[in-house]
Amino acid sequence: MTYTRRNVWSLKQPWPPELLWYARGVKIMKARPFSDVTSWRYQAAIHGVEEVVWRQFGWLKPTEKLPATPEFLKQDRNQCQHHSWYFLPWHRGYLAAFESMVRAAIRTLPGAPSDWALPYWNYNDATAANPRQLPEAFAKNSWPDGGDNPLFEARRFGRGDGVVVIRAIDVDLTAALSDPDYEGLPNGSPGFGGVRTPFQHNADRANEGVLEQGPHDPVHGLVGGAVQNTDPQDWRNYGLMSMPLTAALDPIFWLHHANIDRLWEVWRNRNPRFTNPVLKSWLDGPSGKQRFVLPQADGSRKSFAPKDMLDTKAAGLDYVYEDISDPLGGQQRVALRMDTLKTLMDAPATFTFAEVADVPRKPTVELLGANSKALTLGSAPSATLVKTDKPTAAKLTQSFSMASFALQAPSEPDRVFLNLENITGANDAAIFDVYVGLGEGEDPAEHPENLAGVVSLFGVGEASNLAKPHGGAGLSKVIEITATIDRLHLSGQSDLRKLPVLFVPVHCTEGVSIQRVSIYRQST
Incomplete structure (x- = not known):
């Protein structure tokens, strides 16, 4: 059956x-x-x-x-x-x-x-009051049959005190479902x-x-978490869901x-x-x-x-x-991107962009720039600067010129990706937010439009351990920042030759090292 x-x-x-x-x-x-x-x-x-x-x-x-x-x-x-x-x-x-x-x-x-x-x-159910909370049957050590609840797990530390807190951005489906x-x-x-x-x-x-990167990884780290006020690099403090x-x-x-x-x-x-x-x-x-x-x-x-x-x-x-309906209401990646552009341009409601033609593609990936040295995260926000030379920056800006978004565009505009290369550490429960293009002194909480993505380091301990198969080099994460670059370019708010990247800890980020932060352009 x-x-x-x-x-x-x-x-x-x-x-x-x-x-x-x-x-x-x-x-x-x-x-x-x-x-x-x-x-x-x-x-x-x-x-x-x-x-x-x-x-x-x-x-x-x-x-x-x-x-x-x-x-x-x-x-x-x-x-x-x-x-x-x-x-x-x-x-x-x-x-x-x-x-x-x-x-x-x-x-x-x-x-x-x-x-x-x-x-x-x-956890994205729009009909539930708080779909991101842990269902009660898993949260309490009591159940109708008496004795210990088989679904309860004491090593579910969540934010550190046993309370699971998952933000909407942690399980946002736009990037995954529109790729x-x-x-x-x-x-x-x-x-x-x-x-x-x-x-x-x-x-x-x-x-x-993209689906594994989110919401898969963040849910693991946010449910498992680590014991509050303990060494975030000691696996003995982690919840079960935090480690593979x-x-x-x-x-x-x-x-x-x-x-x-x-x-x-x-x-x-x-x-x-x-x-x-x-x-x-x-x-x-x-x-x-x-x-x-x-x-x-x-x-x-x-x-x-x-x-x-x-x-x-x-x-x-x-x-x-029971339900495999589309939570994005049919919106595709290009259409979502064009909506951002139309908003920035303050275009009239009747202005529409054509869908990208379905043509064979042979995408190429090109390095645009990188920061100058490794970065170690701590309990406070950490920043770095990704630099590109003038010709490379010109390529980037040209790909976002209005000519690239002609109403009958023959191919998809370029996409831009932030690479966090060789992330090492022992902190499987580590989670941090990544902001791109914030001005000096700007409060990231006041600029959600600059939030590029949420990074969870589920599995980083094994990937950083030289004694493990495939271990030693750590994890690498790739975040699409096309919409952010679009916005920065069209608003004139940032010099794309010097792109600031800010890492804001959610929890357990102490001792996490990022060998290089780089930007790549994928053309079609």
């Missing part, structure tokens, strides 16, 4: 049947020994595990060891695909296998429903789904797609990822041009020993590839979402 995953906020709060049965299934899975592939801990270890961390957090008893089977050691553990163009299809398979295990556990109980499906946490390309380009657009990669558990390159090594131990992880998976469907249905890659290297996934293989509810293992994850109603997935 086809199951329907429902928005947690469309359910009767605080304990709708879907969450009550989820809690009961989680309780059963938590009671199983670690060696059982359908146990809570085994499923979480597939996403990420490290013995010293799990022991410190109480998920391993003093005399207990990790499973020692060849399957666990060589195949099952530490599979999660992050900073990778396999991020979405791998997590879809992972989520489906987990959901089937919860469903099987539920069905061992009297009165169990036959149609249970995992709900999703829609027309799944596959991104190095240093240019990250694409909806990421830059081409091999199989990799975490990574040290800028391969993260522990994130899947928190029951809210699965509702968060159900929503990320849903947003893939939302993006794909927004526009006929928004399509998944057709390259064999993506459709067939990694080969040989690096195949995607996951334990199933019956104890068997299933090998899968991205091409098996494209239809949620296909056998082995068997689900749909």
Whole structure:
């Protein structure tokens, strides 16, 4: 049968049947020994595990060891695909296998429903009073069945005191859902789904797609957080959701990822041009020993590839979402950008820009400029200056001249990207806002139009650790600043040869280092 995953906020709060049965299934899975592939801990270890961390957090008893089977050691553990163009299809398979295990556990109980499906946490639900708050069923250690609530997790530190605060900007969908390309380009657009990669558990390159960069990463950091007034570089102070090594131990992880998976469907249905890659290297996934293989509810293992994850109603997935409507009301990236231009030009309401023609594109990416030295963030805002030479600045301004926005433009105007290269640190819970083009002394809080994006460093600890696979160089982040450059150019407020960039900490940014801040232009 086809199951329907429902928005947690469309359910009767605080304990709708879907969450009550989820809690009961989680309780059963938590009671199983670690060696059982359908146990809570085994499923979480597939996403990420490290013995010293799990022991410190109480998920391993003093005399207990990790499973020692060849399957666990060589195949099952530490599979999660992050900073990778396999991020979405791998997590879809992972989520489906987990959901089937919860469903099987539920069905061992009297009165169990036959149609249970995992709900999703829609933190952008316009009909809910506060969709970004943690649903109450997860926030309190009491539940209708008595005893400890299986959905409650003490290591959810949020802003530091246990309260989860997620701002609207942290989960804004405009950048992700309006990007027309799944596959991104190095240093240019990250694409909806990421830059081409091999199989990799975490990574040290800028391969993260726009959807993964936000809202995926910020929700992890803002829910997990770190203990208030403690060393932000000490992992022992982090919440479970803050680190890939522990994130899947928190029951809210699965509702968060159900929503990320849903947003893939939302993006794909927004526009006929928004399509998944057709390259064999993506459709067939990694080969040989690096195949995607996951334990199933019956104890068997299933090998899968991205091409098996494209239809949620296909056998082995068997689900749909309650709502995949377009939260942007049909607006596309170019149209949104043109709206900004029209506002700045104070154009009459009858003035409209034509949609960009759907023509074959061969985009190129060019470095425009960079700052002069590495930057270390602290608890106060940190600033740097990105410089370009005069000819390069002229290229940039020309691309934003009104000639580029002719009513019958034959191709899409250039896009501009801010690259934060080789970000290193131990602070997986670190989150900061990035502002571009603020004048000296200007208060960023009074200039939201200069906010380029929110950066969460989910996974930076592993990516900065030389002892880890792909580790050492840290993370890199790519933020589109096209609209900001448009605005600065047309308003004459900034010299594009000297572009100020300001980093405003949200939390846990002490000791984070950014090797280089650069600007790239992507032309079509």
